[in-house]
Amino acid sequence: MENSYEETIDKRRVHLRPDTLRDPAPASLHLLPCEVPVNRPTPVGRFFTPAIRLGSDGLEASFRGRSLRGEEVVVPPGFVGYVMTEEKAEVLVAKQDDHEPEEQELEEPPEALERDCDRFMGATASFSSFTVWGLESIPGPDAKLRGALSWPSLAAAIHAQVPED
Amino acid sequence: MARGADGGDGARVWQHVFLLPEYLKDASKKMKSGLVFVKLANPCSGEGAIYLINMCLPQLFEIKVFKEKNHSWFINESVQSGGLLHFATPVDPLFLLLHYLIKADKEGKFQPLDQVVMDDMFPDCILLLKLPELEKLLRHVTEEKEVDKKKYYKYSKEKTLKWLEKKVNQTMAALKTSKVNVSARVQSTSFFAGGQVSSDKDEDYVCYAHGLISDYIPKQLSDDLSKYLKLPEPPASVRNPPSKKAKLSDEPVNAKEDYTKFNSKDFKTVKKNSKMTAAQKALAKVDKSGMKSIDSFFGAKHVKKK
Numbered sequence: 266m267e268n269s270y271e272e273t274i275d276k277r278r279v280h281l282r283p284d285t286l287r288d289p290a291p292a293s294l295h296l297l298p299c300e301v302p303v304n305r306p307t308p309v310g311r312f313f314t315p316a317i318r319l320g321s322d323g324l325e326a327s328f329r330g331r332s333l334r335g336e337e338v339v340v341p342p343g344f345v346g347y348v349m350t351e352e353k354a355e356v357l358v359a360k361q362d363d364h365e366p367e368e369q370e371l372e373e374p375p376e377a378l379e380r381d382c383d384r385f386m387g388a389t390a391s392f393s394s395f396t397v398w399g400l401e402s403i404p405g406p407d408a409k410l411r412g413a414l415s416w417p418s419l420a421a422a423i424h425a426q427v428p429e430d
Numbered sequence: 431m432a433r434g435a436d437g438g439d440g441a442r443v444w445q446h447v448f449l450l451p452e453y454l455k456d457a458s459k460k461m462k463s464g465l466v467f468v469k470l471a472n473p474c475s476g477e478g479a480i481y482l483i484n485m486c487l488p489q490l491f492e493i494k495v496f497k498e499k500n501h502s503w504f505i506n507e508s509v510q511s512g513g514l515l516h517f518a519t520p521v522d523p524l525f526l527l528l529h530y531l532i533k534a535d536k537e538g539k540f541q542p543l544d545q546v547v548m549d550d551m552f553p554d555c556i557l558l559l560k561l562p563e564l565e566k567l568l569r570h571v572t573e574e575k576e577v578d579k580k581k582y583y584k585y586s587k588e589k590t591l592k593w594l595e596k597k598v599n600q601t602m603a604a605l606k607t608s609k610v611n612v613s614a615r616v617q618s619t620s621f622f623a624g625g626q627v628s629s630d631k632d633e634d635y636v637c638y639a640h641g642l643i644s645d646y647i648p649k650q651l652s653d654d655l656s657k658y659l660k661l662p663e664p665p666a667s668v669r670n671p672p673s674k675k676a677k678l679s680d681e682p683v684n685a686k687e688d689y690t691k692f693n694s695k696d697f698k699t700v701k702k703n704s705k706m707t708a709a710q711k712a713l714a715k716v717d718k719s720g721m722k723s724i725d726s727f728f729g730a731k732h733v734k735k736k
Contacts, residue, residue, distance in 0.1 A: 278554065281465035281482070283458035286450070294447065295504040296513055304444055307509040340449055348505055349446045386467075389445070390506065413496040413515065415608065417449070420492075420519035422604030423642060427596035429569065 278383050282352070285387035292348055292390030295335070296410070297328060298400045323403045324396065335398035338410070341417045346392035352385040445505055448516045451491070454484065461486045467493070468554035473529040474645050478552060481526075482518050488561050492521040523558055524567045524593075525646040530555070531572060531585040532648060540575050540582035543568075590651070591658045594643060598659065601639035602632075612638035637661055 295313070317326045317335075324335040340346045397404055404410060454465070464485035472479040482491040494517045501513025527547065534546040543564070549555045565581065568574065570593040572583040605612060612634040640661060644652035 279467040280463060281467065283454075283461045283463065283465050286455050286458040292506050293504075296515075297502045297504065298500060299502065300500045300511060300513070301502040301509050302511050304508070304510050306507055307504070309504045309507050309509075313504060343452050344449045345452050345455055347448045347450055349448055350443045386446070388448075409498050410496060410515075413494075413517070415610075416494065416517060417519050418608055419601070419604055419610070419642070420521075423597065423601050423646075424520050424522040425600060426522070426567075427570070427593060427600060429566075 280383070280385045281349070282385060282387040285389070286345075286347065289347065289388045289391045292392050294346070294348075294392050294395035296395060296397045298333065298398055298404070299328070299331075324398075326398070328398075332401050333398040334401060334403045335396045336403050337394050338397045338414065339394040340392070341414055344417060346395065347388040348390040348392070349386050349388050352387050445503070445508070445510045446516060447503060447505070447510070447514065448518065450518050451520070454518075457484065457486060466557075468557060469552055470526060470555055470558070471529055471549060471552050473525045474647060474649075476529070476648075481521070483557055485557070485560065490521050490523045490526070490558070490561060491518040493518055522646075523561050523564075524570060526555075526558055527564075527568070528571055528585075528590065528647065528651075531583065532651070535585035538584075540573075540584045542580060542582055546583065587651075587654070591655060594647070594651075594655050595659060597643050598636065598639045598655075601642055602635045605635055605639060610638070633662065 293309075293314075295309075313326060313328065317324055319325075320334070322334060324337075326333045326335065397408075397410060399405075399408075458465070466483050466485065468481055468483060469478045470481050471477070480493040482493060483489070484491070496515040496517070498513065503510040503513055530547045530549070534541055543559060544556075547555050547559055565574075568583055571586060571590040573586050573589075574584075575582045636659060640652075640656055640659060643655070647655070
């Protein structure tokens with residue numbers, strides 16, 4: 266009984282390896298205003314980055330023949346940006362963690378942060394700012410992204426402990 | 431959505447873009463493991479949501495995802511579909527505990543905490559019991575008894591409402607300092623008259639703060655809280671169209687929906703007026719319109735996966 270219960274719990278956890286947060290290499294990130302429906306290496310430095318110009322109204326670039334306008338956005342104060350990926354099986358074997366999964370399902374792409382077996386993630390890169398791009402104009406002050414970036418400061422207030430009577 | 435199902439190739443992995451509190455980086459220097467993503471019951475909806483627990487401090491964070499249609503990332507020399515941006519922000523564990531305390535209250539008796547915080551769907555909820563200073567936290571929302579050195583708790587609605595009122599006040603203060611625009615009416619006039627973001631009424635702030643807190647408590651409690659705070663009913667004219675649901679339960683919480691309507695309308699007005707002077711732009715930057723409930727910060731609801 267006890268054992269199977271413990272197992273069920275473990276199957277829902279994704280572990281984030283703290284050591285990977287220490288000093289990951291800085292990454293350059295661009296948030297594009299279009300959906301590219303694949304995840305794979307792509308020659309960003311050959312086609313996209315060299316085309317970026319500083320125009321009168323922020324950064325200018327193009328993607329698939331469309332004109333983009335962008336600007337640099339810094340992460341909210343007190344926060345660090347990380348790019349995280351699922352760890353590969355061989356790294357797993359080297360770890361001494363109590364919750365190692367039996368199944369070797371780690372080759373599968375992660376659906377989300379939740380899966381039916383215990384998994385491990387690590388940061389592969391970090392960033393303190395990224396470039397946000399809009400189609401033909403810079404994403405305005407009403408852009409959802411701006412609202413999201415203001416969330417941490419409000420969240421801090423909502424979740425701060427209140428004084429006792 | 432294609433997610434690099436062609437595994438094998440190590441580079442074709444799903445990359446998650448996260449914003450984490452800086453102090454996790456410092457804390458990580460001392461720990462080997464202990465940062466865990468778990469699925470717990472969202473205290474508002476009761477459905478599963480992702481949280482990050484730091485078992486070393488210990489500390490609880492909620493994961494919110496910014497998700498908008500038609501976005502992707504370039505991350506160094508790779509492309510990542512979806513364009514998701516994950517936020518890990520600290521969360522008051524009391525909201526999550528409250529979910530269980532209210533459930534257990536149906537039995538109407540004092541119970542030890544480990545009998546209250548039990549969940550077949552989200553067994554990781556027992557990790558909540560390892561968070562520090564629980565006893566102190568629980569005093570805000572429960573009556574307690576001690577028998578043979580063991581503590582027994584019972585949900586107290588009265589105390590909870592008092593606690594929530596403090597939360598609302600605290601949130602209001604933050605809204606004021608961060609100059610979040612809480613009133614749609616003021617927003618459009620301020621845009622054209624070049625004026626007054628600061629003329630928001632206190633009443634608007636309370637409603638807005640109540641809406642934010644309501645995303646962390648069950649609907650029933652949210653309704654009780656709005657009565658407790660004596661929040662005004664939304665004007666009938668903006669209930670458009672008045673749904674049956676709204677009639678059945680006279681809930682000022684509807685204000686949430688009304689704000690959305692206002693804002694989406696104003697949003698279009700703003701869009702049309704694309705030629706802005708620098709001053710207008712500066713002003714518009716301060717204006718954080720379109721935000722009422724937490725979801726509005728993130729474009730879309732949490733990705734729910736069974």
